[in-house]
Ligand SMILES: O=P(O)(O)OC[C@H]1O[C@H](OP(=O)(O)OP(=O)(O)O)[C@H](O)[C@@H]1O
Ligand SMILES: O=c1cc[nH]c(=O)[nH]1
């Protein structure tokens with residue numbers, strides 16, 4: 249597994265505002281979108297392209313275009329939805345699949361309540377987006393769903409991660425081709441499985457409803 253932890257003052261600045269409990273939902277949503285755009289730069293570094301020739305007003309130019317089969321972006325509902333717009337802007341040809349996974353806040357076990365993915369993901373580049381990587385249970389299940397469907401090239405984009413969750417994902421995927429891009433790696437999980445210092449419940453803060 250390859251891990252990239254962002255190291256950029258703009259990302260740290262935006263994450264600082266996001267973490268602040270005084271930041272209201274509309275600002276929170278805007279910042280999540282801006283952050284995913286910045287992280288996507290690294291996450292899409294290996295996106296596949298095909299050669300294409302275009303004519304500039306002056307001369308032919310040997311360029312590239314996003315390759316087929318199209319990449320697929322998979323937001324993990326609810327909180328991952330907040331990252332979707334930013335990601336599709338950067339990968340306009342991408343298809344979108346959906347996973348609805350909710351962590352049981354008592355047992356911390358993830359429960360899948362929605363799964364709308366193509367049956368066959370063979371040869372597709374997959375981008376899983378979810379702001380929080382806490383125990384790693386949700387991301388592990390998400391990665392398993394796409395591997396079961398034949399994907400071999402998976403990139404996960406998360407705004408914040410905990411060392412415990414990152415280690416769990418790494419142990420689970422072992423030698424497979426998985427890349428995890430994080431805005432920041434925080435200190436630890438608390439006794440309730442929340443990332444410390446973190447930002448609280450990302451879904452609740454995005455949508456203003458505690459669920
Ligand atoms: O690494 P884990 O311990 O599995 O926790 C991380 C998950 O928790 C949050 O979702 P949540 O379950 O709160 O669902 P929501 O987005 O609907 O609020 C977050 O968006 C991740 O999906
Ligand atoms: O800190 C955390 C942990 C899980 N889910 C969140 O939204 N936040």
Ligand SMILES: [Mg+2]
Pocket residue numbers: 449450451452459
């Ligand atoms: Mg939540």
